[in-house]
Amino acid sequence: xxxxxxxxxxxxxxxxxxxRLDVLEMVYRRKAGHPGGSFSCAEMLAALYxxxxxxxxxRPDWAERDRFLLSKGHAAAALYSALARRGYFxxxxxxxxxxxxAHLQGHPDRIKTPxxxxxxxxxxxxxSVAVGLTxxxxxxxxxxxxxxxxxxxxxxxxxAWEGALAAAKYRASELTVLMDYNDVQLDGAAHDIMPLEPxxxxxxxxxxxxxxxxxxxxxxxLEALDMALEIHSMPTVIIAHTTxxxxxxxxxNTAKWHGAVPNDAEFALAQAELRxxxx
Amino acid sequence: MSEIxxxxxxxxxxxxxxxxxxxxxxxxxxxxxxxxxxxxxDRFPGRFFNMGVTExxxxxxxxxxxxxxxxxxxxxxxxxxxxxxxxxxRTCVAYAHTNVKxxxxxxxxxxxxxxxxxxxxxxxxxxxxxxxxxVVAPADNVEAALMVPVLAEHDGPxxxxxxxxxxxxxxxxxxxxxxxxxxxxxxxxxxxxxGSGSMVGRCVLAAQALAxxxxxxxxxxxxxxxxxDVELIQQAxxxxxxxxxxxxxxxxxxxxxxxxxxxxxxxxxPVEFVGIxxxxxxxxxxxxxxxxxxxxxxxxxxxAATRALQRKRC
Numbered sequence: 001x002x003x004x005x006x007x008x009x010x011x012x013x014x015x016x017x018x019x020r021l022d023v024l025e026m027v028y029r030r031k032a033g034h035p036g037g038s039f040s041c042a043e044m045l046a047a048l049y050x051x052x053x054x055x056x057x058x059r060p061d062w063a064e065r066d067r068f069l070l071s072k073g074h075a076a077a078a079l080y081s082a083l084a085r086r087g088y089f090x091x092x093x094x095x096x097x098x099x100x101x102a103h104l105q106g107h108p109d110r111i112k113t114p115x116x117x118x119x120x121x122x123x124x125x126x127x128s129v130a131v132g133l134t135x136x137x138x139x140x141x142x143x144x145x146x147x148x149x150x151x152x153x154x155x156x157x158x159x160a161w162e163g164a165l166a167a168a169k170y171r172a173s174e175l176t177v178l179m180d181y182n183d184v185q186l187d188g189a190a191h192d193i194m195p196l197e198p199x200x201x202x203x204x205x206x207x208x209x210x211x212x213x214x215x216x217x218x219x220x221x222l223e224a225l226d227m228a229l230e231i232h233s234m235p236t237v238i239i240a241h242t243t244x245x246x247x248x249x250x251x252x253n254t255a256k257w258h259g260a261v262p263n264d265a266e267f268a269l270a271q272a273e274l275r276x277x278x279x
Numbered sequence: 280m281s282e283i284x285x286x287x288x289x290x291x292x293x294x295x296x297x298x299x300x301x302x303x304x305x306x307x308x309x310x311x312x313x314x315x316x317x318x319x320x321d322r323f324p325g326r327f328f329n330m331g332v333t334e335x336x337x338x339x340x341x342x343x344x345x346x347x348x349x350x351x352x353x354x355x356x357x358x359x360x361x362x363x364x365x366x367x368x369r370t371c372v373a374y375a376h377t378n379v380k381x382x383x384x385x386x387x388x389x390x391x392x393x394x395x396x397x398x399x400x401x402x403x404x405x406x407x408x409x410x411x412x413x414v415v416a417p418a419d420n421v422e423a424a425l426m427v428p429v430l431a432e433h434d435g436p437x438x439x440x441x442x443x444x445x446x447x448x449x450x451x452x453x454x455x456x457x458x459x460x461x462x463x464x465x466x467x468x469x470x471x472x473x474g475s476g477s478m479v480g481r482c483v484l485a486a487q488a489l490a491x492x493x494x495x496x497x498x499x500x501x502x503x504x505x506x507x508d509v510e511l512i513q514q515a516x517x518x519x520x521x522x523x524x525x526x527x528x529x530x531x532x533x534x535x536x537x538x539x540x541x542x543x544x545x546x547x548x549p550v551e552f553v554g555i556x557x558x559x560x561x562x563x564x565x566x567x568x569x570x571x572x573x574x575x576x577x578x579x580x581x582x583a584a585t586r587a588l589q590r591k592r593c
Contacts, residue, residue, distance in 0.1 A: 067346075111376055118346065119375040122366060128336040129371060132343015132351075135328065139304065140348050159367065162336030 004222045008051065012218045015046035015085065020247050020274050022081035022094055028267045030098045032106070036257040038078035040182040040215070040242040041149060045075075047221045048147060049082040057087035060114045064142040067133050069118050071126025071160075072151035072180060073107040074259070079116070080104050088115035124157030126150055127177060131163055134172040145229065146175040152183060152190045155199070161206070167235040168207025176228040177208070177237040180215060182244035186258045200239055208237045215240025247274050281420045285442040285477070286384050288420035290315025292427040293352060297323045300350065300431055306341055308334050308355040313443075314384040316354050334359050338367035338381070345377040350431050356390070357383025357399030357440050361406055372436045373409040379437075380430045381406075386416070386440035386476060387527030388560055391569045395559035399440065403475075404532025406438040407505050413458060414505040415439040416526075416534075418479035421450040422502055429456055440476065442527070444566040447480020449500065461508035467497035470584050470591070471515040471522045475501045475534045478525040478553070478575065485525075485580035496584060504534055509541045516548040521591040523551045523583040527575060530554035549590035551583035 019042045027033035049055070053066045070079050077097065084091045089103070096102035103112040107121035118129055126148040133146045154160050167175060181199070183190045190196060203210050209231045213220040221240070228236035244258070245251030248270040262270055281288070297303050297319050304326045311317040311329060320327035330337040334355055341353040353360070360383045361368065372379045383402055390397040406414045415430070415437060417423040423441060430437045449464060456462075464479065465486050474482035479500040486496040497519055499511060516522060522542075524535035535552035542548050555573055563569025570576065 109374075118342070119370065122370055125339050125342075125367065125371055128339030129343040129346070131336075132340040132345070133347045134343070135304075135340070136344045136347020136349045139326065140302070159335040159339065162333035163339065165333060166330060166336055166340060 004219060009218045012043070012046045012050055015050050016042040017274060018085060019045060019078050019081045021271065022085070023077040024262070024267065024270050024274065026077045026080070026094055026097050028262055029095065031261050032098060033077050033261070034074040034259045036184065036244040036251060037072060037151060037180070037182065038075045039246045039248065039251065040244050041072070041075055041180045042078055042246070043216050043218050044149060044178050044180065044221055044240060045078055045082045047218060047225065049086045051222065052225050053147070054144070057115065060088060064144060066144050067117050067130070067146040069126040069130055069146065069148040070108055070120055071148050071154050072123060073120030076107050079108060080113070083113070083115040089113070123151060123154040124160040126154065127160050127163030127167060130175045131166045131170065131172055134174045135170060137174065143174070147178065148175065149178045149180060151180050152196055153185045155179065155196055156194045164203070164206040164208065171233060172235045173232050175235050176225065177235065179237055179239045180242050181239055182242045184244035184253060184255050184258065186255060188255045203237045203239070207234055209234050210237055210239060212239045212241065215242035216246055249273060281445045281448045283420065284445045285417070285420055285423050286315045289382070289423045289427065289441045290318045292424035294318035294322050296427045296431065297326065300428070302348065302350045303431055304328065304344055304349045304351050306330055306337050306351055306353045308332055308337050308359065310355050310384070314354045314382070316352070334363040335367050338364040338379070339371050341379045342371040342375060342377040345379050350378060350380065352380045352382055354382045354384060356385040356397060357402045358385070358397060361399065361402040361438070365405060368406070369409060373411045376411050377436060378434060381436070381438040383438065383440045385443045387442065388555070388563070388569050388573060389443035389477070389527070389566050391563040391566045394562035398560055400529045400555050400560065401532065402440055403504055403526070403528050403534070404536070407532065407537065411436060412505070413437040413503065415458070415503055416476035417441070417502050418474070418476060418500045419446055419449040421448070421452060421454050422456055425454065425456045426502070429458060433458055442477050444477070446477035447483070449479050449483065456502060459503045459506045459508060461511040462500040462502070463497065463511070464500050465496070465498040467495040468519055469495045470588055471497040471499060471519045472525065472580060472584065473499045473501060473512065473515070473522055473534065473538055474525045475504060477527050481575070481577045482525050482580060484577035485584065488577065488581050489584055494584070494588070501534060504537055507537050507541055512538055512541050513546055516542050516546050521549045521587040523553060523580055523587055525553040525575070525580050527570065528554055529557065531557060549587045551587040553579050553583050
């Protein structure tokens with residue numbers, strides 16, 4: 001287990017703050033997007049792109065790179081911010097998200113956007129795609145690790161559980177699932193719309209090693225990511241308990257901000273809150 | 280009629296090509312003994328993945344394998360593949376442009392004994408409407424075998440349908456295929472019979488019957504339904520002035536629709552459609568009598584040609 005210095009935690013918290021500020025501005029400018037589910041995974045994206053992933057933004061197709069799949073494609077703005085801030089493309093490109101001719105689509109497009117490993121949009125595909133990547137690197141080195149960020153919505157889809165069956169069959173320890181469990185989806189609370197509990201028991205029953213964390217606690221995220229790499233007999237899921245809309249008081253824990261756009265006053269207030277937010 | 284079913288020709292070819300191209304991996308959804316990918320599985324167990332009855336996930340796993348540099352052939356019954364995994368094909372194969380080779384066995388009515396749930400009569404319509412996807416229906420066993428390396432060496436996603444049944448032989452072993460290039464099987468100047476898949480052989484039989492009536496029918500074999508060989512079809516329309524399309528598929532959205540789309544805008548020409556009417560069909564005792572009962576017989580092609588010729592003369 002690595003010791004993670006306070007300076008790293010501080011640095012990643014600042015990245016997460018920047019991701020949220022970018023997402024807020026992108027959604028406000030474009031008058032479309034998904035702030036709630038982008039905010040709930042900001043710390044995880046910061047930890048992955050600015051610490052964990054073995055990547056080189058100058059070589060998006062470097063064969064040895066770790067793979068990251070955003071199965072919850074509606075968090076596209078957060079992914080775009082992480083990629084831009086990490087150097088895959090100019091930060092100014094974020095201003096043209098969703099414009100005709102721009103490379104940043106409403107949901108991630110692997111053909112158009114450097115650094116996007118897989119196109120996504122409809123929920124649930126990522127785990128099965130990750131199983132395929134895992135099998136591929138066994139057959140054809142170099143070896144790499146695959147990370148997939150799922151939402152609670154992803155885990156309501158049948159294809160996700162089919163993917164879990166396959167991950168267990170092939171003892172896919174070279175993949176780590178991060179489940180952004182904010183418990184809020186488009187129409188309301190996930191526990192009302194289609195309950196997932198007992199989710200940890202379900203993952204265990206499907207053959208996964210389960211780590212449960214607070215998904216906004218960077219130290220817990222980093223430790224969980226390290227632990228997952230030490231498990232060599234089965235795939236790992238990090239169940240990250242998160243808050244939808246985290247960081248903006250009036251967006252937190254409400255389905256309304258799954259796919260809503262702030263007005264001028266809300267934008268100013270949200271910006272002020274995010275600038276003062278301490279993880 | 281060929282001595283072995285088309286699926287066997289495909290299965291044998293896939294296993295043989297597996298020895299040549301080590302990037303090829305094969306996935307199946309618990310029907311490898313039916314699609315006959317089991318030949319590949321027996322020879323290359325390390326490159327064969329039996330995914331069980333997880334068709335949707337299997338397509339996504341295939342996409343992941345392709346992203347990792349493998350060349351996955353993803354197999355199950357055509358109806359299951361294109362219906363149950365339709366969104367996976369749309370999002371993770373066609374839209375994401377992953378190098379996945381989708382192979383649907385049991386095309387058309389060829390699984391006569393299992394009935395309408397198992398028939399694939401709208402797979403071409405669905406797959407043809409997917410941008411980026413090449414759609415292939417080999418005419419016979421020679422083409423089915425030739426397509427294996429052609430698909431593998433094509434950089435991009437492909438859907439190929441394969442018959443469960445023995446289909447009429449059309450080509451000899453000197454035949455070659457190029458994706459997107461139709462084949463003139465038989466010359467003729469009065470009318471053109473355009474066939475795909477197992478219907479090409481029946482078009483040849485129909486052309487022979489028409490010849491006895493003094494009608495010279497050209498036969499085109501369209502193994503690539505998309506991109507369609509528009510030039511070959513427009514030339515045939517221009518030179519013969521009437522066409523019949525014949526497919527082991529619904530008349531909605533398949534070869535007939537593609538041919539009509541190719542002609543309507545620039546060269547309106549009488550076209551008659553031989554295919555499955557807007558029906559689920561029914562269980563039969565053997566593939567050929569079922570196809571005949573569903574309007575897919577050589578006699579149906581002859582009758583359609585007669586109608587097209589009458590419209591041509593008007």
